[in-house]
Every structure is written in structure tokens, then in C-alpha cells.
Amino acid sequence: MPEELPADSFVAKGSWLFAQECNFVAGAMKEEMIPPASTLPEVAFCGKSNVGKSSLINALTNRKTLARVSHTPGRTQQINFFELGKCVMLADLPGYGYAKVSKKMRTGWNRLIVSYLKGRVDLRRVFVLVDARRGVKEHDIEVMKLLDKSAVPYQIVLTKGDHLAKKDVEPLLESVAKAIKKHGAALPEILLTSSSDRTGLDIVRAAIASLVLEKE
Ligand SMILES: Nc1nc2c(ncn2[C@@H]2O[C@H](COP(=O)(O)OP(=O)(O)O)[C@@H](O)[C@H]2O)c(=O)[nH]1
Ligand SMILES: [Mg+2]
Numbered sequence: 001m002p003e004e005l006p007a008d009s010f011v012a013k014g015s016w017l018f019a020q021e022c023n024f025v026a027g028a029m030k031e032e033m034i035p036p037a038s039t040l041p042e043v044a045f046c047g048k049s050n051v052g053k054s055s056l057i058n059a060l061t062n063r064k065t066l067a068r069v070s071h072t073p074g075r076t077q078q079i080n081f082f083e084l085g086k087c088v089m090l091a092d093l094p095g096y097g098y099a100k101v102s103k104k105m106r107t108g109w110n111r112l113i114v115s116y117l118k119g120r121v122d123l124r125r126v127f128v129l130v131d132a133r134r135g136v137k138e139h140d141i142e143v144m145k146l147l148d149k150s151a152v153p154y155q156i157v158l159t160k161g162d163h164l165a166k167k168d169v170e171p172l173l174e175s176v177a178k179a180i181k182k183h184g185a186a187l188p189e190i191l192l193t194s195s196s197d198r199t200g201l202d203i204v205r206a207a208i209a210s211l212v213l214e215k216e
Pocket of ligand 1 (some may be wrong): 015047048049050051052053054055056068095159160161162164193194195197
């Protein structure tokens with residue numbers, strides 16, 4: 001932890017939070033299977049298939065197999081709910097934009113997400129994961145529009161930052177900033193992460209802690 005951060009900072013709170021027990025609560029493949037909004041605040045993760053979402057959730061929670069790291073992208077079209085430390089519900093939304101997925105499955109994705117977003121009064125933030133090598137793509141924009149409509153604040157988390165050369169970081173951040181500028185519900189701060197070298201994980205944990213833990 002950098003020295004300038006006091007011990008009670010959200011980085012410390014985030015590391016405390018993510019060291020708590022984390023349990024799978026439910027998986028919803030259909031609208032009817034979505035559990036009612038719990039009494040806990042909730043944050044959700046979404047992104048293109050293969051973006052590194054499962055890896056990020058595993059890395060954040062220091063587990064190897066909590067969210068399955070998939071080698072067959074596009075298959076699991078379900079929302080998985082994990083309860084962390086009796087403090088927050090983590091919702092792992094199904095990956096989108098896998099090329100081989102049929103139109104029918106795409107419509108299914110949208111419908112599931114729309115019905116999920118509808119009932120989520122305690123949804124504090126959606127993290128939209130974007131591959132650092134690829135930047136924001138058309139399908140990400142579509143999803144961002146959906147989130148704008150639902151007025152859920154969302155934040156871009158760049159994944160696989162370890163693949164990025166240092167000189168490419170600034171241009172990437174600039175291009176992402178430009179892409180999200182027009183989006184009403186997008187938060188301006190962009191987080192750069194890597195599940196492999198663990199870059200930025202403390203910042204994501206801190207962001208979640210700041211959303212769900214009491215501020216003294
Ligand atoms: N180099 C690198 N590879 C990653 C990282 N995160 C995920 N991957 C790889 O990307 C692939 C897809 O990851 P996964 O977590 O299953 O993606 P998901 O489909 O979004 O859940 C896997 O082969 C992972 O090992 C990362 O931070 N760095
Ligand atoms: Mg996955």
C-alpha cells in the first residue's frame with residue numbers, strides 16, 4: 001500500500017472486505033430465476049466474453065475457482081450472484097458479444113439484463129470490463145446505452161493490462177475517455193487492471209468498499 005494512504009483508507013477497507021468469506025448464492029439463466037434484490041448493496045460486473053471477467057472476480061476475492069475461468073466463451077448465459085462478507089452482493093453478468101452466439105441468444109442476453117436492471121434498487125455500480133488491448137468496441141457501446149437508459153452508474157475497468165506496453169497506456173485511456181464522454185451514466189474515472197500481475201486490484205476493491213461500507 002502506498003505510504004500516503006492512511007490505514008483507514010478505502011484501500012485498506014477494500015482489502016478487508018475482499019478477505020471476507022465469499023459464497024455463491026444463485027445462478028439465474030432466466031428472468032424468473034433472478035433472486036429478489038437482497039437487503040445488501042450490490043455491484044455487478046459485465047463485459048464481452050473472454051474479457052477476463054471470471055479471472056478478475058477470482059483475483060479480487062483471492063480465489064482460484066469462484067467464478068469459472070472459461071475456455072469456451074459465450075456458453076454460460078447466466079447471472080451468478082456471490083455474497084461477500086455479508087456486506088455486498090456481487091453479480092457476475094453473462095458475457096456478451098461472442099461472435100458465434102446466435103441472434104436469439106443476443107436478444108436473450110438483453111432481455112435478461114434489462115429485467116435484472118429493472119428490479120435492482122440497491123445496485124450501486126456496474127463495472128464494464130474492456131480488454132486493454134482492444135479498447136471500447138461497438139458492442140460495449142450498445143451495453144453502455146442500455147445502462148444509460150437504466151440510469152445505473154457504471155465504470156470502465158480495463159482488463160489484461162499486463163499485455164499493454166507502457167507507452168500505450170495514455171493513448172488507451174484517452175480513447176476510452178473519449179468513447180464514454182457522451183454517456184450520461186458513465187463515471188469518468190477509468191480503472192486499469194491485470195488479474196495476472198494484480199495491477200489495480202486494490203483500486204477496484206477500494207471502489208467497491210467505498211460504495212458499500214459505512215463511511216465513518
Ligand atoms: N494476460 C492476461 N490474461 C488474462 C487476464 N485475465 C484473464 N486472462 C485470460 O483471458 C482468458 C479469458 O478469461 P476469463 O476470465 O475466462 O474471461 P471471461 O470470459 O470474461 O470470464 C483466459 O484464458 C484467461 O487466462 C489478465 O489479466 N492477463
Ligand atoms: Mg467467465
